[in-house]
Amino acid sequence: MPSAGLSPRRAVQLAALLALAVFYTAQLAGALLPNVPVFLTASLAGLALDLYLTHRQPGLLALLGKVRFDVTTRQLLRDMLIVIGLVRIPDVPPDIERPLTLLLLLAYAAHFLCQAVAQLVRRTRTLPVVTRNIDASALRLTDAPSRLLARQPSRRLLRFSIPGTVGLMLSAGLSQQEWGLVGISCTFLLSLGSAVYLGTWLLPKKRSRSEHEVMVWLDKWLAAYKPTVGMYFSGGTTSAYQANMWLSTLAELDGRPLIVLRERFMVQKIDATDIPIVCIPKVAHLMHLEHSTLKVLLHPANSGKTSQVLRIPTLKHAFINHGESDKLSSCNPYAKAYDQVWVAGEAARERYALAEVGVDDKDVVEVGRPQLTPIQHADERAAAPASDYTTVLYAPTWEGWDGNPGNTSVPLAGEHIVAALLADPKVRLLYKPHPMTGSVDPRAGAADQRIRAMITQANVERGAGRRDPRATAELERRTAVLDEATTTAFRASADEMERMKSQGTPQKGNAERVREATEAWEAAYWASFPDSEHQIVTGPRPAIFSCFNQADLLISDVSSVVSDYLSSEKPYAVANTSGMTEEEFRHAFPTVRAGTVLTPDAQQIPALLESVRDAGKDTLAGARKELKTRLLGPSEPPSLARFNAAALELADETEARNVRVARRTAEIPGQREAEEAAEEAEMEAPGGASDPEDAVTQ
Known part of the structure; x- marks a missing residue:
C-alpha cells in the first residue's frame, strides 16, 4: 500500500x-x-x-x-x-x-x-498559417x-x-x-x-502548397475580405478565456472583424464564432498584415509576442484588457506601448494615473464593459421565484506573480469564509475558484483542496444530492445539444491541416445557435440541483456570469470579478488579507467602497447575510449604484455603442496617419533623385572629386 x-x-x-x-x-x-x-x-x-x-x-x-x-x-x-x-x-x-x-x-x-x-x-x-472560418479550398488541403x-x-x-x-x-x-x-x-x-x-x-496529388504559395493565398484573401478591425491574442493553454470574453463584442462592431492568433493550438481554443480566424506563428509572415486593409488591433492581454505586431506601422493598437482590477499591479508598464488604453470608466483612468507607468491620460479612452450585458440586474433577481436559501458566490482570484498576500484570500481567509457560510443553515454556497489557484503558491492550492472537502462534507451532512431524475435527464439532453453545437467532430487522426480544411466557411448564425444552446444548458444545469445543495464550480461551464445571476451575494478579492459583478448592483464583500486597515483598504481600492470588507477571520459574515435578506438593513445600495457608474461608465449611450465609436475613431486616425506617411514617402524618392543628380553634376564639374573617398575628404 x-x-x-x-x-x-x-x-x-x-x-x-x-x-x-x-x-x-x-x-x-x-x-x-x-x-x-x-x-x-x-x-x-x-x-x-x-x-x-x-x-x-x-x-x-x-x-x-x-x-x-x-x-x-x-x-x-x-x-x-x-x-x-x-x-x-x-x-x-x-x-x-x-x-x-x-x-x-x-x-x-x-x-x-x-x-x-x-x-x-x-x-x-x-502550413505557415492556420485558419478557421475561412474557405481554404484553393490550397488543396488533404486529410491526414x-x-x-x-x-x-x-x-x-x-x-x-x-x-x-x-x-x-x-x-x-x-x-x-x-x-x-x-x-x-x-x-x-x-x-x-x-x-x-x-x-x-509526398506525391503532388497529396502534397500541400509551398510556404510562398500559402502566403500569396493569404494576401489575396485579405485583399478580398478587407478586414478593418481585429483582435490580436497570444497566450498559454489556459488563457483562451481572455480572448473568448470579447468574441460577441468584436462580432457587433462596424466593419469586417478578424481574429489574429500566434499559437497553433489556440485556433481550437477559441469558442464558436463566425469571425474569421487566422493564426500566424512566424514574425516574418505576421508582417503581411501591414499591406492589408486592417486598421485597428485590439489586445485583451499582454504577451511577449505582442511587441512583434506592434512593429507594424500601418496599424493602431488599443489595449482592452480581459478584466478591470483595482490592483495597481494590473496597470502594467507595457500598456504604454499601445496607441490607446481602453478602460471601463473613470476609476480605471485614475488608476493608471496613480500607477505612473507611462500611460498618458490623453491615451486612456473610457468605453465601458460591453460584454457585461448577460449579467442580470438586482431587480431581475428580485423578480425571480423566491427561494428558502440565500445563494452566496465565493469567487476568489489566484495568488498572482508578485507574492502579495493580499492578491487572494484562499490561503489566509478562504477556510474561515467558507466555514462561516456553511454554518448558516439557510445559505447555499457556490464556490468558483480561479483556474490558476495554486499554480504559484502551493499553500493556496492546498487551502483550495481543503475548502472543497469542507463543502463536500457539508453536503453530506445536509443530506443534499437527491436530484429530480427529470431535471437530470434534461441536463443530459441539453449537454448533448451544446456539445454538438460547440464541438467540431474530427477524426482521431485529423491533424492541423485536416481541421483547417473542415473548418472552412462556417454555417451562418452558428455563434447565435451556440449562444442559445449555452443559455438553455445553463438553465438546465441550475435546475438539476436542489436549492439546498452547495456547488463547487470549476471548468468553463457554467461561466462566471451565469454564477453571478444565481447569486444574492458575492464574496471575492480585489479583482475584475468585483467590477463585473457590480453591474448587477447586488451586495458584495471583499476579503482584506493585505494587512491594511479597513480605511486604508477602502482608500486604496475603489471597487471596495460600496461593499463589505471582510477580515481574515470572516467575523462580519453573519451581519452581512442579514443585510442581504433584509433590504432595510442594506445601507450600501445607493453607494453601489454610484460606484457602478464610476467604474463601468454611464448607462447611456450603451457600452457597445461607445466601444464601437472608439474603434471607428481609432480606425480614422490610422487612415489619416497612413495617408500622411504615404504622401511623405512619395516625396522622398524625388528628393533622393535630385540629390543624386546634384552629386553627379558635382563629380563631373571641373575640380570635382572623381573618387568617392576623395569626395568624403573634401
Missing part, C-alpha cells in the same frame, strides 16, 4: 517502474540460465507492460525519455535479450541468431525509414494519414513488434526457427509498407 504522502498516480508509476525492472531482470536470468518458462513469460510481460505505458502513463514515458530510456531503447534491449536467450537455449537450432539478427536489423531499419518519412510528411503538412503511422512512433514500434516477439517466443518454446523468421518478417513488412504508404503524401 502506498504511503500516506504518495498520490495514487505516483504509486502506479512507481509500481510500473518496479515491474519493468523485474521483467528485464527475469528476462536476462531466463536467457542466461537458461529457463524457458521464465524467459518466455518475462519477454511477453515486458512487451505488454510497455504497451500499457504508452496508452496509460504518458507522464512516466516522458520521464524515461529524459534519461534516454525511451521506447526504442527498451525494445532494442528486449530484443537483444531475446537473441541471447535463443543462443543459450539448448533445443533451439544452432546459428539461429544470424538470420534472426539480420532480419531484426532490417526490421529496425524499416522502422527508422518509416519514422523519417513520417517526419517529412508532418513537415510538409505544417493515420495518426499511428504519422505521429505515434512509440506505439507504432511496439505494435509492429508484436508479431516479431511472438514469433521469437514460439521459436524458443518449440525449438523451430521458422516461427521467428515469419514473425520478424511480418514486423519488417509492416514498417516498410507503412513507409511506402506514408510516402504517397
